[in-house]
Amino acid sequence: MTKKIINIESGPERLKSFEDNWQTEMGAWFPGERVVLRGKDVFTELSQCSWMEYFIYGLTGKTSTKLARLVEGIWLISTSFPDPRLWNNRVAALAGTCRSTGVLATAAGVGVSEATIYGLKPIKGSIDFLYRATKKLEEGKPLEKIIRNELKTYRTVYGYGRPLTSADERVKPLMDFADSIGMGDGPYTKLAFEIEKWFKASRLKYQINIAAVAAGLLADCGVLPEEEYYYATLSFVGGIYPCYIDSLDKPEGAFMPLNTKRIRYVGTNETRSWGSKQ
Amino acid sequence: MTDTTEKAAEQITTKIWREEAEPDNPFVAAKSYCAGFDVYGDLLGKISLVEYLWLLFKLEPPSTSQTRMLEGLAVALANPGPRDHSVRGAMNAGVGGSTRASALIAAISVGAGNLGGAREVFTAMQYWQQCGLNLESWIDIIHNPPHEERTDVWPEMEHTPGFDPNGASCPTPVKQLLDHLVGIGHSEALVWLQTHRPTLEQNTGSPLAFSGVAAATLFALGFEPEQAEILFLLLRLPGAAAHAIEQEKMGWSRYPFFSDGLTLTNDPGPVTHND
Known part of the structure; x- marks a missing residue:
């Protein structure tokens, strides 16, 4: 039985109307049976899509092979540079050199890709x-x-x-x-x-x-x-992950190590003692 | 490597940290100084975690009342409880046996947003910077919130920052925290907030939230909005961590799945296979 969602602008009554009541057209998993995305059966209606077509359909409901091909091309040419000096890729390389996991490296790289000067x-x-x-x-x-x-x-x-x-x-x-x-x-x-x-x-x-x-x-x-x-959102992954793997394949800690002289300190020159008159 | 090439090497420029190398290894620090204080030779054993946090951001030691205010805020924020969105993010990692790092990433990502999250604190801090202790300015900004013509990666605010759009009256813990913080140093901004809370709530149509007290406190303590945003993320992690570990041990079967909570309103129904 579907509970009615009352159009409440704010307050606890709004939350009450949503308690155990998530009504959606986006999709759902029917355990042991089937999966639906935006009104289409995934196994029968969408299984022949390319991954990019499926991705775009999930994000926007649009079905277009040409658009998917364009987005793939943009990703490949624009945002998949496997250079660990680039800031988001470098996060993955650092994760690799510290022997973190590939998923954590990639998740961090993706997060960092939401940048201002690029991304x-x-x-x-x-x-x-x-x-x-x-x-x-x-x-x-x-x-x-x-x-x-x-x-x-x-x-x-x-x-x-x-x-x-x-x-x-x-x-x-x-x-x-x-x-x-x-x-x-x-x-x-x-x-x-x-x-x-x-x-x-x-x-x-x-x-x-x-x-x-x-x-x-x-x-x-x-x-x-x-x-x-x-x-x-995921467009940088093609460049991020190779940087992690490259770093993982080299000795631990070997990615762009910094010795102590690589810190240029520009703060106070005095050495202070905690608790004395500072 | 010669001295000439070392001088030409790119460096990290910082006002926070200075190091002296161990004689046998230039990649290891024998001494580390934070804002001029020897971290392991002087601060260790003398400084509290909250004081060290202050020093890292401010580069100067806090006064006693500043320490107490930041500590009070840190305790209040440390565990929003297992119903909080950010903590739920962390627990979802726990019950699925995900990496512990992902639990904190989940807590940070969920708790970063406009609703009860760090972005809300950032925006509320901007309101404080703009309106200060001028009630008329606050009322004006509540009714005419700033709107950027240019789009951003952040969704637009859907409510007045610092107030809970799903709230009824101001929750007791929020009032307790505000009272406690006012009692420490009678900071002008916090006294002002305590005095004018009913008027602000009347204008927003929502009660003051923890995010609002956090923003006011961090404003009163002289933090920048960017610092406030990141401190809020940091200070809420302990509870997320503890709850994630607890749920990891409990397992998914003792954690809500909302089995009957979802209704697909455009279900095409089972597909008949002709094979």
């Missing part, structure tokens, strides 16, 4: 900006004003500029890949490169980075900011 914040922020910019363009605002306003408010525009290096080597391979599957010339992708043109001509000289390219390609498929965020 999930620019990924979500880029597509969000493309949608907001498009809306303002449709309202008649000039692109330059839109970009300048974003810079004035937030000092950065997600998707443009990059730490360590200005050029993004991933842009051309991703656009080539998009072209190979019949994508890459939609309005949001074009806008992403229009914005780069403005930056290149400005004193900032920012170049487009992969987040804006991925954002353009996905927005052209109707993907929303939160959907791209969901898709991208």
